[in-house]
Amino acid sequence: MKPTTPYYAVIFTSKRTEGDSGYNKMATQMMHLAQQQKGFIGVESAREKIGITVSYWESLVAIQNWKANTAHLVAQEKGKTNWYASYHVRICKVEREYQFEL
């Protein structure tokens, strides 16, 4: 995952409700579906007290198209009715980056 800046990031932070209720299955499906979208660059995710998922995209249009994807709309709706106590979405332009590796 080494695109050139600027590109875009969606920071999705969330608190889950209790229990699975199909969440993990849908999360895996959405992860696969996102990867098939035009303009998708990559995704990283970790959950402890809160979950943080950051997805990377070539353009704002690619993000808009993913948000409007029909299967994703169904997942977003179930997110609000079943899976999330709260979430926060931030659309960001990645302006600079650097890396370290041992």
Place this chain on the structure above:
Amino acid sequence: MKPTTPYYAVIFTSKRTEGDSGYNKMATQMMHLAQQQKGFIGVESAREKIGITVSYWESLVAIQNWKANTAHLVAQEKGKTNWYASYHVRICKVEREYQFEL
């Protein structure tokens, strides 16, 4: 944490080396120190296979000042020699955001 866009986010993703070696103590110290910096807005963190820490700042200058903070420079150096197998830092402008709460 409800600033007005645009503000800035630093997405720090990392893989840890084995063992603690003082990492958790330093991470807690740096979390407290960051919160005292001018222009600091907030921070969110989760670790599973990878760690994701996102800190939020009022300006790029606030981010530069935090990066150059003396105690933080010591921590950054130990990060490279002791604690991280790899990391990736992305400096981002938060352009839009929305929230959901049950």
